Amino acid sequence: MSSKPSKIVVLSGAGISAESGLKTFRDADGLWEGHDVTEVATPQAFEANPHLVLDFYNQRRRQLKTVKPNTAHQILADLEAYFDIEIVTQNVDNLHESAGSTKVTHLHGELFKVRPVNNPNHLIEWKDDLQMGDTDEKGNQLRPHVVWFGEAVPMMQNAIEIVKTADVLIVIGTSLQVYPAAGLMDYAHQDIPIYLIDPKPGINESENLRIFATSATAGMQKLKSILLKN
Structure with missing residues (x-):
């Protein structure tokens, strides 16, 4: 990217919380x-x-x-000093908020x-x-x-609108197998950079999609330096 993105949208899943000890x-x-x-x-x-x-x-x-937020949560919170960051999470924990992230939408509710x-x-x-x-x-x-299996996801439309605003999309700690959340990536603009951080990614890299097949923390440490250099 030739200039820093103004809006970063993050889709997070269980993998980021697992590093804090949540099964x-x-x-x-x-x-x-x-x-x-x-x-x-x-x-x-x-x-x-x-x-x-x-x-x-x-x-x-x-x-x-x-449990406490891990380094991946903390990096996302710290990046708010540089970017407009909005997080859409499938997680029901409050670890993003505990780390300091200020704009978090919970798709599946809150414990x-x-x-x-x-x-x-x-x-x-x-x-x-x-x-x-x-x-x-x-x-x-x-x-x-x-939100239990078989129930509607009331925040889904909000999440779709958030993804549409992204200049950069980060997908972290989710296998993108649970619908309807898995379809959110499809609402991003086609030409924006997308970064997927997951130890076992289920998709391959493409022109706009870069994959870090690693832990949430290791992936966010790499991505932070990339985002701040551009």
């Missing part, structure tokens, strides 16, 4: 902390066994309190928020365990603010 359900065994996702991450699972589902997310919430079962728009900050019997002020049972 992903797309580990080699296909399980998330020992659970099949159909047991803990679908509306049907919550209806069939709400105690199991709530306990699963209580464990995730407790675990999130014990530290809950909502009434009958109102997806009423979000409540929640960092402790959530139990059956915990309700909003109207007596409605609360559930994790997490």
Whole structure:
């Protein structure tokens, strides 16, 4: 690039959080902390066994309190000093925000928020365990603010509009296999530079696509120097 980009859009996935110690359900065994996702991450699972589902997310919430942003998160936050950066993440953790990133859109919800079962728009900050019997002020049972498999992704249109504004697109820590999020890259302008950082990229390099087949941290360290040199 002959000049510095004014707008960088980042699509991040579980791979960036894994370096902070958070497990992903797309580990080699296909399980998330020992659970099949159909047991803990679908509306049907919550209806069939709400105690199991709530306990699963209580464990995730407790675990999130014990980890910190890693170098890849920190670099993205630090780059805000030079660029207009907007992050669209598939992750339900708050590690981007903890690192200092100020514009983060969560496609799949947030662990530290809950909502009434009958109102997806009423979000409540929640960092402790959530139990059956915990309700909003109207007596409605609360559930994790997490988009489960089979549910709509309400922030999808927002994410599409964000990607359309990118002068540079960074895809980091995601296999681009989970739809609809996997289709987001298609909304970027065809001639902008795209950087994919993933140890096991599922696609090949092309004219505008450069791949770093490495960890999130190693990839962001390389990319930071590239972006700041241009």
